Amino acid sequence: MTKLQYLSLTKPERVLVDLGNFFRNFGKGILNWFKSIPLKLLKFWNHTLSVPFKTLEKAMTKGNWWVRGNFLVFGLYQIFHKEIARGILYLLYEVVFIWFFIRTGLPYLQKLGTLGTLSLTSHYMVDPSSGVADGTFATGDNSFTILLYSIVTIFLALLFVVLWYFSIRDAKSLYDNTLVGKMSNNKQFFKDLVDSKYHTLLLAVPLVGLVAFTIIPIIFMVTIGFTNYNGAERITLFDWVGFDNYSLLFSGFSNGGANVVGIFFKILAWTLLWALIATFTNYFLGMVVALLINKKGIKLKKLWRTVLIFTIAVPQFVSLMLINRMLDVNGFLTDLFVKFGWVPAKVSPFQNATLARVIIIVINTWVGVPYTMLISSGILMNIPEDLYESARIDGASSFKMYRSITLPYMLFITGPYLLSQFVGNINNFNIIYLLSHGEPSFSLDKKLGYGDPGETDLLITWIYKMSMESGSTKNYAMACVLGVLVFLVIAFFSLIFYGRTGAVKNEEDFS
Template identity: 45%
Template sequence: MNLDYYRKTPWQRFIYKISRFFKNIGKGFVGFFARIFHAIVGFFTGIGRGFKEFGQNFWYGDALTKSSHFVLGLSHLFRGQIVRGIIYLLLETAFVFYMVFFGGNYLAMCFENFFGGGNVGRVETHDFWNEEDGVYDKVVGDNSFLILLYGILTLFVIIFFIICYVVATRESYELEQYRIIGKKPQNFKKDINNLLDNKFHITLLSLPMVGLFVFTIVPLVTMILIAFTNYDAAHEVPQHLFQWVGLDNFKDLFYGSTNLGATFWRVLGWTLLWAVLATFTSYIFGMLLAMLINRKGIKFKKLYRTLFVATIAVPQFVSLLIMSKMLDTGGGVLGSGGGIITQLIESIFDYHLKFGIDINTTRICIVLVNMWIGVPYSMLMCSGILMNIPNDLYESARIDGASPVRRFFKITLPYMLFVTGPYLITQFIGNINNFNVIYLLSGGGPGDIILYTDGAKGTDLLITWLYKLSLGIDRNYKLASVIGILVFIISAVFSLIVYNKSSAVKGEDNFQ
């Protein structure tokens, strides 16, 4: 900040601050894209270099090296690394068998009609007139979803094989060089030992990565591709095939003539509003609470903390469900005034709480209940950090005659915002995806036939809508997948801000 800043009027200062904020965001984005660009360029130059090396190895290698480009492991077998050679040989055989008898077929069925908008799979389940018995027989057709899954699996198998192939050929060339300079190749026992030492990361990472790959990456890629098909209740597998439709689902959502687009914007709007409200109410009140508890003269600090933390320690499905029952209207059951809170409000204010009936009432209740859970949470976070604020700041402010309110806004709040900025944004993303609070409290309800279609209801977030679309009565996987991608984009944009702001991440670069 320069001297000019102090000459400005408060209003100009405000403008200046805002412009700086936007400038910084702009800078952040530019930096991010520059980084992505560098990464892409680096990736391709790396691949190019790989190709060059590969060609050179092939060109300058002797007959054995050349032939081991076709039969993996030959070079290893004849140059002293027998076990390694056998492993490579088996790998190649397995790959060829896999592709010929299984993978190749599925890969073709999966992607052959990718651009034409055709079927995924070839034969649809249909009835077939059996002349001999005089009845209709059922012909079981292809399962599009399985084909897609296997197709993607095959793609990854191919990538894995290519990596192994490149490594193996490079090694075979190195072995040739070793022979020329008279160096002895490493034996297999040493290889194994190395897996516990210099290559220990391979041992440690293998199992977690297999788990991650099979149960996160493959399913995720499959679901992303579902967004480009028309997989829904009308194209349910295995009775029907589904088709590739390109970007139609996205077009329907953004420009479609149906009510779907309007529903989507409503749900998105509420999701963002909810995330902002939930994050900031919990944060501000949590901080105030932490300050109150940390106040010097307060007794029984530990007791208060424990009492507040109890609400977040209880499993959410218990605390939220009991809360939703306390707010319930009773569902028109005779002789019941509904949950205890509804009854209480009815008897004191003579007002019937329409939780789960009126959209806005439900929304307000949800935000309030979320405070019940969120405030202790932020209190927990803030307490430690509040203690870290240098006390002399407060001392000097007190000597200068600043009131407590002023001290809060000029010292505490800026300091906290600065330190907990990343946490706040993480919290914001967490709230965008806050399935539990919405689903367990209101189940997304109440519905509105005019405003909402496709299974969405008044208090649904994108994530609960996604849940209903993939589990509900009229399943709509394609829409669920599209929504999932959009949620990802939203989370990614906000994470980007954290990533650019957080110096903890930047510090990673000069990591020992």
């Protein structure tokens, strides 16, 4: 199919051809990705994986005794070599880790296999005098803390090995320098910290925060997915159940007999539909409003923009709860709906699923449009003026100009923004939870038992209900499984889009 033939086709045919190419390349892309795996592995092995072992072996054979000392005591050579600050840092970590490992790490790690055997008589130590639980935990095993501490310990152990290797490699290169006559001293370390190694100074603390409060929780979440911890109370014993949760979700029926798989796919479908509609409605409406405001002859531009910014200024949760109250059974809007006859009186509008979904989408545009309006007007302002002038000379009508200049330009610039908005909407918790709280619940004959999601629930709100809301239907492990699935869905979409939109690739040319 030469370029010429392609251009001679009519528009619909061209679209078909494009689609065909898209899927074929996509398939081919996956195919040669797999084919290149053995090559990549080999390259990975002799470039990155084997390098550490080579340096260790060299350090052992070629280094002097102090360097060999580093194998046992971190930073020994550095201290001997007058790089005291660096040496002490390494040594400090070793001491702290070993103390932590022996005192708490090891006991918990041993119990990791069985996740605790000693069941508890009562949850809390009862204060003999007042007979009220005084808030301290009774002895005995608590699988939750066992799992948590063992994950933390494993993480610190990995870091221990990495630092062990770094301290040896560092010692070796320092030793080589002395052989060649280049001496370095303590002052150099601090001077570097502010100059060539400035990034370590800047990133150290944020990264620690990131690891502790994001990475470890995520690892924990993924591992919980393989246990049967339903999160009812925190001091319980639960055990590994392997992939049962996943298989249950995809094939089985919940103990209440309801068809879990059906519910899961319904909610997944609604989540994707919701994300698609929400993103595009906000995007186009926002752009249209921006176009209207920025049109040449329109006066009081600042006024219109400030009105819309008002909705962003007021905290989102205040406006959402307000609207939720207005949609209450005898709320103001429900009253209007009743007058219009859409809803039978005295019934909350969220009982009928389709109406609930429409309301949510409308409210979402009400919240989202000002935000996209700002972005679009920002971009509209720096579309080069000469594009329009040349189009006007060619005699293009204002609609034609919009379609052939404004739209493609906007789409190109906001490509990655659209994707991040799409991902954001999949996880858009506030709108659903605060407005419809997932109503109406599924009309099921049998009891579901997993957080009882409603028809307007997204995956994210279903996870919240299952993990956080109290009540017997709580199942934290299943919530984690769903969490992992949400991640996979988002990762899948991002890979497709990110691969195609150049914005991320040519990040360097933007700057």
